[in-house]
Amino acid sequence: xxxxxxxxxxxxxxxxxxxxxxxxxxxxxxxxxxxxxxxxxxxxxxxxxxxxxxxxxxxxxxxxxxxxxxxxxxxxxxxxxxxxxxxxxxxxxxxxxxxxxxxxxxxxxxxxxxxxxxxxxxxxxxxxxxxxxxxxxxxxxxxxxxxxxxxxxxxxxxxxxxxxxxxxxxxxxxxxxxxxxxxxxxxxxxxxxxxxxxxxxxxxxxxxxxxxxxxxxxxxxxxxxxxxxxxxxxxxxxxxxxxxxxxxxxxxxxxxxxxxxxxxxxxxx
Amino acid sequence: xxxxxxxxxxxxxxxxxxxxxxxxxxxxxxxxxxxxxxxxxxxxxxxxxxxxxxxxxxxxxxxxxxxxxxxxxxxxxxxxxxxxxxxxxxxxxxxxxxxxxxxxxxxxxxxxxxxxxxxxxxxxxxxxxxxxxxxxxxxxxxxxxxxxxxxxxxxxxxxxxxxxxxxxxxxxxxxxxxxxxxxxxxxxxxxxxxxxxxxxxxxxxxxxxxxxxxxxxxxxxxxxxxxxxxxxxxxxxxxxxxxxxxxxxxxxxxxxxxxxxxxxxxxxx
Numbered sequence: 073x074x075x076x077x078x079x080x081x082x083x084x085x086x087x088x089x090x091x092x093x094x095x096x097x098x099x100x101x102x103x104x105x106x107x108x109x110x111x112x113x114x115x116x117x118x119x120x121x122x123x124x125x126x127x128x129x130x131x132x133x134x135x136x137x138x139x140x141x142x143x144x145x146x147x148x149x150x151x152x153x154x155x156x157x158x159x160x161x162x163x164x165x166x167x168x169x170x171x172x173x174x175x176x177x178x179x180x181x182x183x184x185x186x187x188x189x190x191x192x193x194x195x196x197x198x199x200x201x202x203x204x205x206x207x208x209x210x211x212x213x214x215x216x217x218x219x220x221x222x223x224x225x226x227x228x229x230x231x232x233x234x235x236x237x238x239x240x241x242x243x244x245x246x247x248x249x250x251x252x253x254x255x256x257x258x259x260x261x262x263x264x265x266x267x268x269x270x271x272x273x274x275x276x277x278x279x280x281x282x283x284x285x286x287x288x289x290x291x292x293x294x295x296x297x298x299x300x301x302x303x304x305x306x307x308x309x310x311x312x313x314x315x316x317x318x319x320x321x322x323x324x325x326x327x328x329x330x331x332x333x334x335x336x337x338x339x340x341x
Numbered sequence: 342x343x344x345x346x347x348x349x350x351x352x353x354x355x356x357x358x359x360x361x362x363x364x365x366x367x368x369x370x371x372x373x374x375x376x377x378x379x380x381x382x383x384x385x386x387x388x389x390x391x392x393x394x395x396x397x398x399x400x401x402x403x404x405x406x407x408x409x410x411x412x413x414x415x416x417x418x419x420x421x422x423x424x425x426x427x428x429x430x431x432x433x434x435x436x437x438x439x440x441x442x443x444x445x446x447x448x449x450x451x452x453x454x455x456x457x458x459x460x461x462x463x464x465x466x467x468x469x470x471x472x473x474x475x476x477x478x479x480x481x482x483x484x485x486x487x488x489x490x491x492x493x494x495x496x497x498x499x500x501x502x503x504x505x506x507x508x509x510x511x512x513x514x515x516x517x518x519x520x521x522x523x524x525x526x527x528x529x530x531x532x533x534x535x536x537x538x539x540x541x542x543x544x545x546x547x548x549x550x551x552x553x554x555x556x557x558x559x560x561x562x563x564x565x566x567x568x569x570x571x572x573x574x575x576x577x578x579x580x581x582x583x584x585x586x587x588x589x590x591x592x593x594x595x596x597x598x599x600x601x602x603x604x605x606x607x608x609x610x
Contacts, residue, residue, distance in 0.1 A: 099587055189588075208591040212598065258591050279585070297583040298592040304577035305596050309603050311573060314566040316548070317606050318368055319458075322477040322527050323567040324604035327574050328597050329481065334578050335593035337586050 075238045080205065080245035080253070091254075101205045101259060103245050104252040112197050113249045116270055118162045122155035130154050133178040134170045138264055140178060141224050143217050147178075162268040176265075189284070189295060190275040192255040196247040199269015205243040208258035209337070213240040226262050344507045349474065349514035349522070360523075365460075370474045370528060372514050373521040381466050382518045385539055387431045391424040399423050402447040403439045407533055409447060410493050412486050416447075431537040445534075458553070458564060459544040461524040465516040468538010474512040477527035478606070482509040495531050 084105040086095065095102055133140060135147035150170050152160070160166055161177045169175050194203070204226055206214060213236040215222040223229050229237045247253055249269070255261055257278045277284060285293045293299070308327070312320050353374040355364065364371055402409060404416035419439050421429070429435055430446045438444050463472070473495055475483060482505040484491040492498050498506045516522055518538070524530055526547045546553060554562045562568070577596070581589050 208587065208594075211591060211594045216595075216598065258587065279588070283584070294592065295584060295588060297580050298588065298595075301577040301581040301592060302596065302599070304573060304580060305599065308570040308573035308577065309600065311566050312570040312604055315552070315564060318477065318527065319548070319564060319567065320604050321606035322480060323563065323570060324600050325477075325480045326485075326567075327571065327604075328600055329485065330571070330574065331578065331593050331597055331600075335581055335589050335596075337590040 076241045078241060078243050080203075080243050082245070095254075099256045101243055101245070101256065102254040103247065104254065105250070107250070107252050109195065109197065109250060109252075116198050118158055118268070121270070122158045125154040125158060127153040127155055130157060130179055132157060133180070135176050135178075136172045136174065138176050139224050140176075143220055143222060143224075189257050189278075189293070191257050191278045193274040194247070194253040194255060195272040195274065196249060196251045196253070197270040197272055198249045199271075200249075200266040201247045201269065201271065202264045202266060203245055203247060203253060204262045205245075205255065206240050206260040206262075207243070208260070210240040211260075213237055214260060221260060221262075224262075345510045347510065347512050349472075349512050351514070365523075368525045370512055370514070370525065371523045372516065373523065374519070376519070376521050378464065378466065378519060378521075385467050387427055387537070390427045390539070394423040394427060396422040396424055399426060399448055401426060402449070404445050404447075405441045405443065407445050408493050409445075412489055412491055412493075458526050458547075458562070460526050460547045462543045463516070463522040463524060464541040464543065465518060465520045465522070466539040466541055467518050468540075469518075469535040470516045470538065470540065471533045471535060472514055472516060472522060473531045474514075474524065475509050475529040475531075476512070477529070479509040480529075482506055483529060490529060490531075493531075 080101045080103050082103040082105055083095070086104050086107075091104070129151045130153075131149055131151050133147040134150050137146065140147050148170065157177060157179060160168070161179075165173045166175060167173075206221075215234050215237065223234050223237050226237075226242075231238060245253065246266075279295060283295045283297065285296050285299070287293075294302070309324075312323055312327075315323065349370045349372050351372040351374055352364070355373050355376075360373070398420045399422075400418055400420050402416040403419050406415065409416050417440065426446060426448060429437070430448075434442045435444060436442075463470075475490075484503050484506065492503050492506050495511075500507060514522065515535075548564060552564045552566065554565055554568070556562075563571070578593075581592055581596075584592065
């Protein structure tokens with residue numbers, strides 16, 4: 073059974089006011105076309121970036137395949153001067169390489185984890201990306217390990233291992249230079265770079281700032297109410313663990329039904 | 342899709358020691374045949390019961406159909422002298438009746454609810470019953486309202502309304518005079534009396550007595566650890582309710598995955 077596929081809606085010429093008043097509150101991914109990004113989309117060529125970026129050493133992810141796996145870590149960390157990185161990343165085959173002549177490079181300028189609880193605009197300045205998104209409502213089909221999905225090969229998933237994955241609704245888009253993708257907080261995203269390119273992510277807090285952990289520099293942490301609820305739940309499970317297995321199992325199922333009844337959204341979209 | 346059907350295992354000539362050491366710990370329903378029940382199976386006829394039971398008024402359930410619905414309450418409470426009740430209950434059609442000439446009667450000598458958290462021996466003294474049981478592991482397919490299933494017409498369920506019901510594994514047996522059915526604590530049971538008869542239920546506590554609520558006269562209440570866990574969970578849900586709907590939904594799903602991982606039994610039988 074193949075999962076449902078949806079294209080991400082694309083809109084051209086959206087004003088800031090239209091976005092903020094009508095589109096942003098819908099909490100759905102959206103590709104904005106024709107946004108005025110200034111001269112960067114034509115100016116940030118390989119040569120230009122090599123030149124202005126200079127020789128400062130940068131730490132990069134290097135993997136033999138395009139799909140980096142942040143659970144099993146199929147990549148290694150290496151360093152290169154910035155200008156060399158840009159040159160190499162733009163090559164089809166590498167004469168000099170760390171792991172293979174087809175290796176891929178990824179330079180991330182900030183922390184390790186995607187910002188799960190912040191809203192995000194992914195600005196595709198140059199190059200092409202394919203992005204597949206999944207709704208937080210489908211979290212139970214994604215085989216999460218922490219906040220990441222174990223299913224990496226989303227185009228040819230191992231359905232014997234991940235049978236529920238076929239139920240996840242898949243939202244897909246291709247980004248070209250100049251496109252801006254709105255990724256609402258909590259949406260899962262799987263990104264393949266189809267050619268060398270530069271993406272700029274803008275993150276901002278969706279909820280009032282008092283909802284977030286004050287020590288959360290990178291915006292990766294759960295809202296404080298969610299962390300507290302998880303801690304309280306652990307106390308409930310510790311209490312339940314006093315019972316023999318069959319009772320624990322039964323009352324755990326009752327708890328799940330209660331959560332589904334009280335806290336799940338009635339709207340499944 | 343029809344659910345899986347299993348016959349309840351029937352065993353003849355089981356000794357008390359065999360039952361306690363080998364069968365009881367398996368926590369599965371079981372029909373014991375040929376247990377020495379004394380003379381009651383032949384002695385408790387309609388005439389004998391009318392005679393020894395006398396004219397004491399008893400409160401009974403009266404319903405137009407055999408399947409009494411303890412959620413919507415499709416029955417009425419009435420009173421009859423015990424001897425008249427026995428006579429009426431043994432008739433095919435009633436000349437005197439409360440709701441219809443086909444009405445069914447049920448006399449229960451103790452509290453209203455089935456004893457969900459106690460082990461139970463249902464001794465079929467006279468008459469015939471058909472009993473269908475469902476494992477507590479299948480609670481999520483039974484559309485529970487409190488501790489009772491909304492699905493009453495289990496032979497022809499409304500699968501448009503109760504689609505998951507077809508996943509519930511069904512254990513079935515027919516009881517005749519002299520049969521004794523072991524119903525482990527937490528197992529759901531659906532009983533149809535196929536003719537007039539008398540059943541005697543023996544309930545006893547499976548867990549050490551300190552696990553139960555001391556005010557629980559009828560053995561209907563959840564073990565105290567389960568009640569406490571449910572109360573703690575309510576606090577967690579109250580905390581989660583501080584978040585907007587989409588976050589609440591997402592973190593509720595994460596909580597469910599956590600419960601399934603930590604508290605569900607790995608053995609699905």
